[in-house]
Amino acid sequence: MPINVLMPALSPTMTEGNIASWIKKEGDKISTGDLLCEIETDKATMEIEAINDGILGKIITPDGTENVPVNAVIGIILEDGEEASLLDDNNAKAIHKPDNNADSDAKKQIDNGVPNTYMESKQASADSEIVSKKASPQKNIARIFSSPLARRMASQAGLDITTIKGSGPNGRIVKVDIELALKNRTVDPDQGKVEIEQPGVSLDKTLRSTSPYEEIKTTNIRKVIAERLQIAKQTIPHFYLNIDCNVDALLEVRQDLNSRNSDYNISLNDFVIFASALALKQMPECNASWMKENIRFYSSIDISIAVAIDDGLVTPIIKNADQKGLGTIAKESRALADRARSKPMSLKPEEYQGGTFSISNLGMFGIKEFSAIINPPQSMILAIGAAEARPIIHENALAIGNVMSCTLSVDHRVVDGATAARFLKVFKGFIENPLTMLL
Numbered sequence: 052m053p054i055n056v057l058m059p060a061l062s063p064t065m066t067e068g069n070i071a072s073w074i075k076k077e078g079d080k081i082s083t084g085d086l087l088c089e090i091e092t093d094k095a096t097m098e099i100e101a102i103n104d105g106i107l108g109k110i111i112t113p114d115g116t117e118n119v120p121v122n123a124v125i126g127i128i129l130e131d132g133e134e135a136s137l138l139d140d141n142n143a144k145a146i147h148k149p150d151n152n153a154d155s156d157a158k159k160q161i162d163n164g165v166p167n168t169y170m171e172s173k174q175a176s177a178d179s180e181i182v183s184k185k186a187s188p189q190k191n192i193a194r195i196f197s198s199p200l201a202r203r204m205a206s207q208a209g210l211d212i213t214t215i216k217g218s219g220p221n222g223r224i225v226k227v228d229i230e231l232a233l234k235n236r237t238v239d240p241d242q243g244k245v246e247i248e249q250p251g252v253s254l255d256k257t258l259r260s261t262s263p264y265e266e267i268k269t270t271n272i273r274k275v276i277a278e279r280l281q282i283a284k285q286t287i288p289h290f291y292l293n294i295d296c297n298v299d300a301l302l303e304v305r306q307d308l309n310s311r312n313s314d315y316n317i318s319l320n321d322f323v324i325f326a327s328a329l330a331l332k333q334m335p336e337c338n339a340s341w342m343k344e345n346i347r348f349y350s351s352i353d354i355s356i357a358v359a360i361d362d363g364l365v366t367p368i369i370k371n372a373d374q375k376g377l378g379t380i381a382k383e384s385r386a387l388a389d390r391a392r393s394k395p396m397s398l399k400p401e402e403y404q405g406g407t408f409s410i411s412n413l414g415m416f417g418i419k420e421f422s423a424i425i426n427p428p429q430s431m432i433l434a435i436g437a438a439e440a441r442p443i444i445h446e447n448a449l450a451i452g453n454v455m456s457c458t459l460s461v462d463h464r465v466v467d468g469a470t471a472a473r474f475l476k477v478f479k480g481f482i483e484n485p486l487t488m489l490l
Contacts, residue, residue: 053138054103056126058112058119061092062400068092069271070116070125075107081128088125091271098395105130109138197224198394203267204229225394272362283427287341288463291422294475296455296482298438304485308377319455320356320412321381323435325488326481328352328372331408334474338407340428341464347428355406355426356384358391365391366426367398368406377488414438420456430465431474434458455482 058068071089075081081101090097108129112119119125127138197205197212201224205212208229215232217224269277298319305317331338331352340347352373355366367387369380390397411423414437423434436456443452457478461471481488 052130053108053133054105054128054130055124056087056128058090058121058123058125059099060121061090061097062404065092065121067118067120070112070114070119071096072114073110073126074098077107077110079107081105081107096395101128103128103130105133108133196222198226201225201229205232206267208233270362276363279427280424283424287425287427289425290461290463290468290471292459292461292468292471292475293420294457294459294479296457296479297443298453298455298482301482301485302438302453312378315378315381316385317377317381318384319414319438320410320435321377321384322482322485322488323410323412323433324354324356324369324372324380324384325375325377326478327408327410327433328354328369329481329488330474330478332373333477334470336470337431337466337474339430339465340407341430341462342428346465349407351407353406353408355403355409355429356387357409357411357423358388360392360396365396365398365403366406366409367391367403409433410435414455420458422458423460425460425462430462431471432460433478434460 060066061068069091071091073088074086075088081087082104083102085101087099087101087107090099105128107126109127110125111127112123112125129138196217196219198219202212204210204226205215210229210232212224212229215224215228216222218228219225301319301322305319305322308317309315335348338349338352340349351371354369354372356369358365358367367384367390369375369383369387372380375383387398387402391403406426407429409423409426409429409432411432412435413421414435417437419439420436421434423432425432434457436458438453438455440451441454443450443454445452457475459471459475461468466474
């Protein structure tokens with residue numbers, strides 16, 4: 052009998068998602084493991100795999116449909132030998148309506164980490180397909196694969212992405228292809244046309260009219276980030292404490308450790324992670340969250356590190372950071388950051404959801420100091436500025452030292468000012484006397 056393809060719950064908090072694109076089209080033969088469609092959630096763009104063989108008989112929810120509820124029927128698969136006549140009008144009108152006949156345990160299984168009965172998801176390439184609008188959906192449609200960043204760059208530059216040759220896997224169009232197209236672009240002032248000088252590719256496109264602004268559609272990820280930050284800033288009573296740390300000794304220890312072993316490259320941020328974890332171990336009252344009726348104190352120290360990606364921000368977690376050495380923290384933090392930025396993002400939800408304390412470092416951009424917004428339900432976030440040469444007083448004399456400004460944002464419902472100040476004092480002690488972290 053026909054199999055309903057449902058909008059899956061790809062995370063415990065997901066209630067709806069957007070259909071970014073269908074990878075298969077009606078009439079396509081489907082084998083187990085084939086990619087069916089691409090779904091945009093509040094966390095990332097995910098590809099959905101089929102776990103049934105058959106034919107995609109009907110696409111109920113087309114490309115670009117937004118706010119599709121979890122368990123709504125988005126498509127129908129016919130098993131081998133079944134005729135399209137089995138698809139009735141009721142199924143064709145099932146868009147946005149949950150399938151009441153579906154297994155009622157499906158969502159519970161997903162919430163518990165068990166794949167959906169009808170399909171399973173994998174953290175996937177945010178790369179999706181662009182289908183030529185000139186082709187009939189019932190005919191062979193030429194698909195052009197591209198990354199979201201490449202599509203955004205092409206849109207902003209007024210490029211027709213379907214005319215650009217991709218250099219990525221399977222001809223996928225990536226950032227470097229757009230950059231090459233922009234580099235080779237010439238403008239004919241007499242005709243007002245844009246041409247792309249690229250072997251085998253020609254483009255004749257009227258220049259976009261001048262506009263005072265440009266609007267780009269907000270992704271689900273950006274919407275969720277905006278909502279969480281707004282709620283955090285409006286509902287959490289923030290207060291801020293700033294402290295300067297002399298990192299001269301730390302930089303010397305770092306250089307010495309890195310020269311002894313080429314297997315790892317310890318960064319200043321790795322010392323910050325370790326020092327924060329050890330300070331939380333000494334100040335367990337700061338490793339807590341506001342739960343309205345009570346305050347939750349965590350037994351593990353899990354440090355979230357902010358990593359910028361194309362669509363926003365993710366916070367991979369160094370779990371039990373107080374129990375790990377600097378070498379292990381360096382390897383884990385680098386691996387997590389690389390996987391967060393990879394295409395597709397290869398982090399598992401449990402690797403970036405949770406954490407008990409956050410660190411946001413903008414020092415690599417030359418930012419001297421800043422205040423970060425707390426990542427709920429955590430109660431503190433430490434903002435790290437650049438380590439830079441500044442005049443200091445050393446042994447009652449003016450000198451030059453490398454100083455790093457650190458700003459702690461605190462939830463006053465959980466941690467009082469004096470307690471947060473003691474935490475920063477302990478943290479500063481570890482940073483300025485790094486050998487004490489190794490004891």
